[in-house]
Amino acid sequence: MTKWVYTFGDGQAEGNASLRNLLGGKGANLAEMCSLGLPVPPGFTISTEVCTWFYAHDNKYPLDLAQQVDAALKHVGKLSGRGFGDKENPLLVSVRSGARASMPGMMDTVLNLGLNDETVEAVAKLSNNPRFAYDSYRRFITMYSNVVLELEHHNFEDILEEYKDHKGYTLDTEMTAEDWKAIIVSFKACVQENLGKPFPQDPYEQLWGAIGAVFGSWMNARAIKYRDLHSIPESWGTAVNVQAMVFGNMGDTSATGVAFTRNPSTGTKELYGEFLINAQGEDVVAGIRTPQDITEAARIAAGSTKPSLEAAMPEAYKELVRIYGLLENHYRDMQDLEFTIERGKLWMLQTRNGKRTAKAALRIAVDLANEGLISQEEAVKRVDPASLDQLLHPTIDPKATRLQFATGLPASPGAATGEIVFTSEEAEEAKKAKRKCILVRVETSPEDIHGMHAAEGILTTRGGMTSHAAVVARGMGKPCVSGAGTIRIDMAAGTMSCAGKTLKRGDFITIDGGNGQVLVGEIAMLLMEWADKARRLKIRTNAETPLDARTAVKFGAEGIGLCRTEHMFFEGERIIAMREMILADDEKGRRAALAKLLPMQRSDFIELFEIMKGLPVTIRLLDPPLHEFLPHEPREIQEVAEAMGASAEKLRIRALELRESNPMLGFRGCRLAVAYPEIAEMQARAIFEAAVEVEKRTGAMVTPEVMVPLVMTKPELDLVKARIDAMAAEVAKETGVTVPYQVGTMIELPRAALRAGEIAGAAEFFSFGTNDLTQTTLGISRDDAGNFLGSYKARGILAEDPFVTLDQEGVGELVKLAVERGKAARANLKLGLCGEHGGDPASIAFCESVGLDYVSCSPFRVPIARLAAAQAALGKVTKAEG
């Protein structure tokens, strides 16, 4: 005989937390709490398998279900000392849905079930509280009629309002027992009138009606929509929980509430929540009465005059504190609790892992690890890497949560981010080096004006809204937080401290001159340390500017995985020289123009190599089609021609010659280097000369990795590599310094992936250019995808935007193939990925699974990538981000 029904109560349960799929989240946790000896009203769970059976059999129940429910009801009656339908001592129950995944508010609940014209009298007598009994009965009629009989709420609300008007009442609390009794008569008449049959008096009929309504609600429009949005399969079904009622509405020693074991917004370890005295759960939800705080601290912080639970019901509060500690220890995570206090006794009605903000998630994970409840690895796995974007990105986004270091006065509006500097001289130096800084001073004086000019914002620990700093900053239009008195500056040590936290010169902070906040990411930093211990993948960055490179290094980048050299040719004199090269009639002309670019390109590389201090730097040779460097509109052509001293006609013709139908698949990448090897030669020379120079200056060995783009066949790579090798030899001969270097290629065409075995014969590393590989494998131009990609995601044709999360089934198979074939041909082949996917957690998990050595992403995604890589190494199953 299949077991359809699982009982719990009095310290014992047939189920437990591991049976979530069978009993739903609520049922499984009720059973678990029972087994832990917590005060849970007895009850039973009808399993999700019944729901599945129900829908598979034309909305009928298994034959033996009724018998199992009867037995369970008897068991609950025995534990509670009452009888279901008993006219002297009736057992009342709640009937609630409970799916595998939480679907809050989506399905139906019925409370106070078992009340009828007879049992209500018994309840009145037993509770010695007729008003409570009739109140409960009218609530039951309303709820049941609505949920089971599908009679709309307003029918009953209208009757009640009319009655109250007639009596001159404003609030429900003015209603007496007799009033409710009269209302019940009207409510029943309303049911009779609308449905042509009386409100059911048989408790068993009531129970099966409610069970049917819960199962039926699995297929209501709200639930279907919710499942759609959250990818919950229809086949999971819901369970039904039938539980002896406990009453929060039995007077002033009764209450009902919800609580989180930690603050779900900040993550702070504090009991957080609200409750209502003399109420049932629905009242809390309805929002008619203002709920009270659980702790005194919260009450004071909120400035509330209503007593806290801590003050109003100290015994129940003490019990709640005990239980929350116990549940956190047991579940090893922050819990979201529901409870009811009946005449002073606390009953637990629900526990589950609480939803939380990104900021709280981070803090809770770190705190739980520090408290020894979970391991550091577990903490690393629990934080969604995407949330780091909010937490670490140095802008003040109103939606972002904030890591507060201290607060001061909002002295001059606006937000600013930068490194901490403590003197105006440092501020000026930073400015010169194009680094953003926040000038931190005890107070400022006229001597600080130049420093204030150089800084992004000003933070002082002394002085008010009319202090020198405040006044000057407002005049300059710069953000300023003044008088942050809790901060102590130690000039000698180059640090500032507040409440036990210390930041040092060069650390990033953010000030918000609009509200006086001083923010920092220190908790994130701790987690990142743990993550770095756990991960195997190296994280590099895509960067070509010194600023990007520096930012990435600060965020923990372990090298540059992609330096797009073409970005270096778009400015000032460079684009002029570039255009001269493109317009040149022959190789000699091109070489002359390239000679002008060489020193600029070399100095770019010198700067990058110095910033990266010996970390690997992968430099990609010129990639885009040449027409990207030329003007196309007649007027622009005229202007450029004049500026260059060239013929507009010639410029126009060359631009026309170079125009392409599909530039993405055109004359670009190594195709340029094959046609005009002198370009690759200039770039290679600049790289090697820069490496020599940096080695001379700093003594640090630079090992550039020269990357040839858009390779389709090995001979292309052979040709370009020969030129690079020749340049390396020339530079070694000229300077007497031999630079170690590697030559590799981007794998960004399907053919290159397929022929990876061959290509690895000439390449010392592969970097998967998954942007272009996605474009070619899927046949989608990223620039043009707007016309259909959105609707493709909406229709479920593509699960994710393939330019955000790697298409593992298509592009991923090519990457896997290329890894296998490349490694087979060259065992020590270095493997990386440098598309946009390098910063996407799901894609990073894929990179870990196929054994790449590193991923490379934009500077601000480096922390996300570090965390995601750690999670991938720890075997966390990451879902796609989008």
Next chain:
Amino acid sequence: MTKWVYTFGDGQAEGNASLRNLLGGKGANLAEMCSLGLPVPPGFTISTEVCTWFYAHDNKYPLDLAQQVDAALKHVGKLSGRGFGDKENPLLVSVRSGARASMPGMMDTVLNLGLNDETVEAVAKLSNNPRFAYDSYRRFITMYSNVVLELEHHNFEDILEEYKDHKGYTLDTEMTAEDWKAIIVSFKACVQENLGKPFPQDPYEQLWGAIGAVFGSWMNARAIKYRDLHSIPESWGTAVNVQAMVFGNMGDTSATGVAFTRNPSTGTKELYGEFLINAQGEDVVAGIRTPQDITEAARIAAGSTKPSLEAAMPEAYKELVRIYGLLENHYRDMQDLEFTIERGKLWMLQTRNGKRTAKAALRIAVDLANEGLISQEEAVKRVDPASLDQLLHPTIDPKATRLQFATGLPASPGAATGEIVFTSEEAEEAKKAKRKCILVRVETSPEDIHGMHAAEGILTTRGGMTSHAAVVARGMGKPCVSGAGTIRIDMAAGTMSCAGKTLKRGDFITIDGGNGQVLVGEIAMLLMEWADKARRLKIRTNAETPLDARTAVKFGAEGIGLCRTEHMFFEGERIIAMREMILADDEKGRRAALAKLLPMQRSDFIELFEIMKGLPVTIRLLDPPLHEFLPHEPREIQEVAEAMGASAEKLRIRALELRESNPMLGFRGCRLAVAYPEIAEMQARAIFEAAVEVEKRTGAMVTPEVMVPLVMTKPELDLVKARIDAMAAEVAKETGVTVPYQVGTMIELPRAALRAGEIAGAAEFFSFGTNDLTQTTLGISRDDAGNFLGSYKARGILAEDPFVTLDQEGVGELVKLAVERGKAARANLKLGLCGEHGGDPASIAFCESVGLDYVSCSPFRVPIARLAAAQAALGKVTKAEG
């Protein structure tokens, strides 16, 4: 001891034809002829391995080579009854190169080697012909000095010219023995003067000098260039053939010549070639004397007055005829022979498979099969499919060879091709059905004017240059051949015959009014029949117009593999309706425009289905991006807007909205059908309604194959297929006729190939769209490839143009994968290919190897594809075409 030297002579040989790699082509065939008992002057071959050894060892010979050469020389001397270097009875030899692959004229040859001041006297005495002896010696000095001593020819020519001037001679034949003797003295002095050493007198020194020169010539510039052009590896090396001299210059009973066993231009079975009496090989090549014909028939045909070999030396001729039959039987192919006749005796110096024109190749293959020398399958394998293009394409290309049916008078210039019709009525009917025809009449009369107007050209069997046909045709500017008196027309049978060949009404002929030729491809047709028996692959055609479909059926197409429906929307009212659809603001507007297109589209399909008479027709749904249907230039926009009665501004904006950076990877293919399913619905409805109509009209069952383009994922295909299925059901309901049909997809994106297993779940057939699959796999836009693809082929980065011959390593692997995965998911999956590669022999061989069911190509390539498919089935290793 390695065997370096292989002797032959007197009916015995150490080598044979199978040792071509070791002995070179010439050496292997000399050995083979010896073994066949043919008269071959004795000699020996120094193997190609010596050449390889020579270059691997710094231009030195293996130690034991000299000893083996000495032994071989002795053997040759014994067989010829002479001694090398013997002063009484000297053996003279020729030294010739001979590589594995024929490299005509690329390497060096020395004749008459062994002559010196002493042996020349012996030769003079023995031959009783001093003039011959001295002539041979001066030839030897010239040739040896040039080839071995690198003294340029003109040195000797100048001396000879001066001598002749001095003597008052014009021709070399005026030179007497004494004259040559004097010349020899001058020649030797010239050598002494230029090189500072005498002309070598030692025959051994001469021999090793010549051997060294032959090996050295393997690396001369000409040979290197030739190998480059013909992809002959350097490592093959050349052999050296040393052979006893026979002399064609021993007087009027001596001669030298070359012959083909069949006419290399037409393929006709006739001994074809030329010879010179009293000459050595070099004289034939030099072209100073006009060579004579071999057969009397040839002499008469050429109108030559010089006697043929047949007439001049009947015994030698008889022997040559015997030998040519024997060699053809032995080699089972047309042979290219070299021979020398010394005092009446025929000696064979070379045989090899003769080069031939495309036309001759076809004829020879068919004739050899008809003669029983080779099988029909072998005949099919021997014809290069690419050559069919020349032979069957109905245009008169001056370079193309022609299959002549008859000749008449060139009555009105120009060429025309068409079906044979015999009455003016037929001509008019053909014209109405858009079929081209040639009106064939005994003679024309004024009643034929309308038929002459309707025909492409006129052929009459009677009447001259001023006949009615000729005069009228010239007036009309139409090609005409008149008075082709050898043609007999049988109106009753609907045939015309000439010289035993018969053509019937509807056969294609071509007339050339410029020279009076009447041409046809009948020999090709016979070969095609054999090919059809041998092949497994079906051949379909890419066609959307009735003309293309009809042409393809005539050429043997077995269905339409690709009907590109967009081509049906570019004309007249259609493009207007199409533009209305694109400009429509909503689905309703689009449906209204599509309703106008429906009847046109339906009638297109009715016509195609009728032409294809039950053969399968694959119809691809709309594929190109919509902007292809819109104007883009301001003026054009204005015109179109006016013509449509639409707003120019709206048109401009819509065109701008639809513009794409990379249209190839944009909003096209099934992406259109997903966004605007009503387009696919209209097309599907037109297909099914047409099929119903044709079935009603003709009773023939039509099974349309509906093809969804650019599928990347299965859900796309599911979505579009659902619409197609719905339309099929609707049409079945409306008409009461259920049309059998299939839905399939093009595999033209790498992702589709990779996910073929999944996609085959929804597709009943795959058609590999290798044009787009090549573009995406290689990342090359075909439209833009001009900038670099040529240089890529030239530099050897790509062996072939991947848009002509399928890139088997890249694209081919994806095709293979898709075939495997598709078949695994659906065992009866139909597989075809419909890119340009469908007409390329190398690509067709690939299709055979991966087990496709059919290829589809343009109508005129159908015969090529049929032949290539047969060759692939017969296991011929096909090289790429380009």
